[in-house]
Amino acid sequence: MVTGAFGRLRGGLRRTREVLGRGLERLRTTRGAEREHALEELEQRLIEADVGVEAAVIIRDRLEEYLRTSPGPSLEELVGVIRKQLLDLMRAPVPPPLAEPEERVAPYVVLIAGVNGSGKTTSLGKLARHYAKEGHRVMVGAADTFRAAAVEQLAIWAQRAGADLVAQKPGADPASVAFDAVTAAKARGHSVVLLDTAGRQHTKVNLMNELAKIRRVVNKAHSGAPHESLLVLDATVGQNAVSQARLFHEVLELDGIFLAKVDGTAKGGVVVPIIRELGLPVRWLGVGEGIDDIEPFSPERFVEAMLAPQ
Amino acid sequence: MFGTLTARLEDIFSKLQGKGKLDEKSVREALREIRLALLEADVNYRVVKDFVARIQESAVGEEVLSSITPGQQVVGIVYRELVRLLGDEAEPILWKGPMPLVIMLVGLQGSGKTTTAAKVASLLKARNKKVLLVAADVYRPAAVDQLRILADQLEVGFYRMDDVPPKEICTGAVERATREIVDVVILDTAGRLHINEPMMEELSGIAAGVKPRERLLVLDGMTGQDAVRAAQEFDKRLDLTGIIMTKLDGDARGGAALSVRAVTGKPIKFIGVGEKLEDLEPFHPSRIASRILGMGDVVTLVEKAQEKVDATKAATLQKKMRKGELTLEDFLDQLKQIKTMGSMDQLLKMIPGASKLGLNASAANDHELVRMEAIISSMTREERRKPYVLNGSRRKRIARGSGTRVQDVNRLLREFEAMRKMMKRFGSGMRGKKMLLGQFH
Numbered sequence: 001m002v003t004g005a006f007g008r009l010r011g012g013l014r015r016t017r018e019v020l021g022r023g024l025e026r027l028r029t030t031r032g033a034e035r036e037h038a039l040e041e042l043e044q045r046l047i048e049a050d051v052g053v054e055a056a057v058i059i060r061d062r063l064e065e066y067l068r069t070s071p072g073p074s075l076e077e078l079v080g081v082i083r084k085q086l087l088d089l090m091r092a093p094v095p096p097p098l099a100e101p102e103e104r105v106a107p108y109v110v111l112i113a114g115v116n117g118s119g120k121t122t123s124l125g126k127l128a129r130h131y132a133k134e135g136h137r138v139m140v141g142a143a144d145t146f147r148a149a150a151v152e153q154l155a156i157w158a159q160r161a162g163a164d165l166v167a168q169k170p171g172a173d174p175a176s177v178a179f180d181a182v183t184a185a186k187a188r189g190h191s192v193v194l195l196d197t198a199g200r201q202h203t204k205v206n207l208m209n210e211l212a213k214i215r216r217v218v219n220k221a222h223s224g225a226p227h228e229s230l231l232v233l234d235a236t237v238g239q240n241a242v243s244q245a246r247l248f249h250e251v252l253e254l255d256g257i258f259l260a261k262v263d264g265t266a267k268g269g270v271v272v273p274i275i276r277e278l279g280l281p282v283r284w285l286g287v288g289e290g291i292d293d294i295e296p297f298s299p300e301r302f303v304e305a306m307l308a309p310q
Numbered sequence: 311m312f313g314t315l316t317a318r319l320e321d322i323f324s325k326l327q328g329k330g331k332l333d334e335k336s337v338r339e340a341l342r343e344i345r346l347a348l349l350e351a352d353v354n355y356r357v358v359k360d361f362v363a364r365i366q367e368s369a370v371g372e373e374v375l376s377s378i379t380p381g382q383q384v385v386g387i388v389y390r391e392l393v394r395l396l397g398d399e400a401e402p403i404l405w406k407g408p409m410p411l412v413i414m415l416v417g418l419q420g421s422g423k424t425t426t427a428a429k430v431a432s433l434l435k436a437r438n439k440k441v442l443l444v445a446a447d448v449y450r451p452a453a454v455d456q457l458r459i460l461a462d463q464l465e466v467g468f469y470r471m472d473d474v475p476p477k478e479i480c481t482g483a484v485e486r487a488t489r490e491i492v493d494v495v496i497l498d499t500a501g502r503l504h505i506n507e508p509m510m511e512e513l514s515g516i517a518a519g520v521k522p523r524e525r526l527l528v529l530d531g532m533t534g535q536d537a538v539r540a541a542q543e544f545d546k547r548l549d550l551t552g553i554i555m556t557k558l559d560g561d562a563r564g565g566a567a568l569s570v571r572a573v574t575g576k577p578i579k580f581i582g583v584g585e586k587l588e589d590l591e592p593f594h595p596s597r598i599a600s601r602i603l604g605m606g607d608v609v610t611l612v613e614k615a616q617e618k619v620d621a622t623k624a625a626t627l628q629k630k631m632r633k634g635e636l637t638l639e640d641f642l643d644q645l646k647q648i649k650t651m652g653s654m655d656q657l658l659k660m661i662p663g664a665s666k667l668g669l670n671a672s673a674a675n676d677h678e679l680v681r682m683e684a685i686i687s688s689m690t691r692e693e694r695r696k697p698y699v700l701n702g703s704r705r706k707r708i709a710r711g712s713g714t715r716v717q718d719v720n721r722l723l724r725e726f727e728a729m730r731k732m733m734k735r736f737g738s739g740m741r742g743k744k745m746l747l748g749q750f751h
Contacts, residue, residue, distance in 0.1 A: 044355040047349060047355055047535065048355060048535040049535070050352075050534040050535050050536070052350070053346060053349045053350050115532070115557070115560070116420075116422065116425075116557065116585075117419070117420030117421060117422055117530060117557075119419065119420055147456070148455070148456040148457075148459035148460055148463075149452040149453070149455035149458075149459055150452075152451065152452035152456075153450070153451040153452035153453075153456075155452075156451035156452060157451065201557070201559060201585075202560065202561075203559075203560045203561050204560075205677065206677050209677075234420055234530070234532075236418065236530070236533050236534060236536045236537075236540075237530070237532045237533060238352035238532065238533060238534020238535060238536075238563065238565055238566075239350060239351070239352050239534065239563055239565075240352070240532040240534075240560075240561065240562055240563055241534075243314075243561055261419065261420070263503065269534075
């Protein structure tokens with residue numbers, strides 16, 4: 001599944017890449033005040049790619065130092081410096097990769113959370129399809145009982161993915177839906193359960209407590225569950241993504257990030273401060289509107305896609 | 311709203327204000343920090359550059375350095391420039407022209423178009439307009455159902471058409487609205503990426519077909535640096551008439567809100583400040599600038615209060631507060647009224663200096679309000695009027711009655727007492743506070 005997806009990812013990140021490429025060319029061919037100006041512009045480009053002020057300054061300083069100590073660098077060398085620096089910034093103590101769903105823990109329960117409009121339901125649809133294609137029997141739990149027509153939307157995705165759905169009436173207790181979904185999956189022999197939750201602002205204490213409750217109740221239905229708590233982040237969100245990740249992490253002990261909508265312009269940079277400051281791994285990228293537009297995240301490939309020449 | 315930015319700026323200013331006289335170095339340092347604070351809040355790089363340059367210019371021009379209150383003067387300049395950045399005056403809806411007024415909502419996926427469509431409908435319905443909500447998002451699963459449910463809740467008109475392209479849905483809706491003498495037609499279009507050529511083409515087609523007088527971009531307030539680019543693209547296609555900034559109730563850093571007007575020249579008309587359908591406010595640049603600088607937004611607070619609060623009751627209460635005669639019964643009344651005005655954290659953010667007092671959203675969330683209400687409701691009338699009769703066994707009873715613990719009852723009583731004292735002090739100090747705010751108007 002990955003071959004075509006890499007192309008899509010690169011397409012999505014093309015803008016970032018173009019923007020960096022131009023800046024580097026100017027940096028290479030100028031000196032003195034002009035170079036200073038080019039460096040500033042590069043800093044600007046990095047900030048515009050959402051990598052955050054801190055990371056942008058670090059990379060700028062690193063490049064400046066490199067230009068001072070090694071005169072006449074090639075474009076490739078400069079790209080190399082940035083690549084290394086970006087990778088270093090993302091080399092936080094990331095927890096080991098999660099076990100793929102196993103027989104032993106079946107059903108493998110994934111709890112999916114995020115702020116409103118981040119793309120939870122769509123991302124869940126893609127995950128459902130991914131697991132179904134790998135031969136799993138997938139159950140989807142519609143624990144977003146708040147937003148109008150959320151269940152209908154999820155039902156359509158579940159059907160497209162070939163997954164089963166557990167839902168209750170709008171306004172039902174989301175924890176009870178989650179409990180039902182997990183219990184039903186156990187009884188009917190599903191191997192993967194994906195739980196959709198309502199979008200919530202991470203600063204709303206009571207809504208975050210509701211999420212904690214869902215997590216507790218799921219654990220009662222199936223010991224060890226949820227095996228994976230995923231936060232869906234909209235890639236167009238700026239530095240606020242860091243505070244979203246931090247607050248959801250406090251409540252859910254996140255296992256990773258699903259970065260959705262990596263198909264617009266100037267994307268992806270926010271991954272850097274998230275990994276750097278929170279040590280949270282990015283697990284998946286959503287790279288399009290189709291159900292198969294999903295791919296696993298790898299820092300190397302991500303940076304490569306950001307920097308590679310066209 | 312914009313809490314992080316506010317905290318950073320307050321920090322910078324308090325450093326300046328601590329000094330009797332400013333030298334050039336400390337002004338330069340402050341400007342550098344303002345620049346960083348804005349960049350970290352996702353404000354567009356170029357916008358930040360211009361903004362800082364203008365402040366520098368004014369600061370020199372106004373001879374801030376020789377002033378006796380240089381810190382205050384810098385705050386004043388920043389406030390003025392912020393207002394300017396946000397667009398100076400509030401921009402109302404374009405009512406003038408033939409009826410019905412057609413409002414077209416466009417935006418990226420997940421920016422909140424459908425919810426916003428309903429919020430706008432709710433706002434206009436409250437102004438006695440007849441509204442028709444149109445489901446023109448035929449792509450996102452169940453988007454049409456979502457809008458129908460919201461239209462039902464609001465009891466406003468709803469229009470859908472199956473198996474036809476969005477352009478025809480919109481044309482059909484406007485025809486029906488004209489026939490049925492509807493005041494406002496709100497088109498909820500599908501979310502799309504600004505670089506998706508066919509989808510952007512579709513928007514141009516709809517606009518050409520129904521000629522909407524208002525073409526509003528719905529933009530997620532948490533959007534990062536990409537906000538500006540998306541806004542420019544939508545503007546290029548549709549010549550937008552304005553922007554609705556959503557999800558400002560969280561801890562959005564404010565970058566999108568601060569950049570978009572400067573870059574596109576298009577005004578922000580409304581802001582979404584909560585999940586409920588009435589959580590949409592007209593956008594007032596001066597009030598928002600004031601909130602960003604931690605000076606609160608007393609004007610909006612008073613407006614909200616006027617809408618919901620009984621005036622004679624309020625006057626009596628104020629007198630009691632000033633004299634320090636507030637009882638738990640009055641307090642209960644207040645709690646109930648506050649609940650009708652909006653959520654606690656929304657209100658707190660409008661109070662000048664609330665963040666400095668440590669009154670933040672988590673300290674006073676809505677859940678706490680419910681608990682306080684339960685505790686006071688479990689008291690007898692006598693106890694509410696004379697809290698000093700509350701001995702141990704009464705407190706135990708109240709805790710049981712309200713489903714809380716004795717500690718909670720104790721805490722409430724302690725806080726109430728502290729508040730009563732603060733109110734009394736605040737009452738006598740009112741005059742000084744007014745003067746402080748006065749200098750910005």
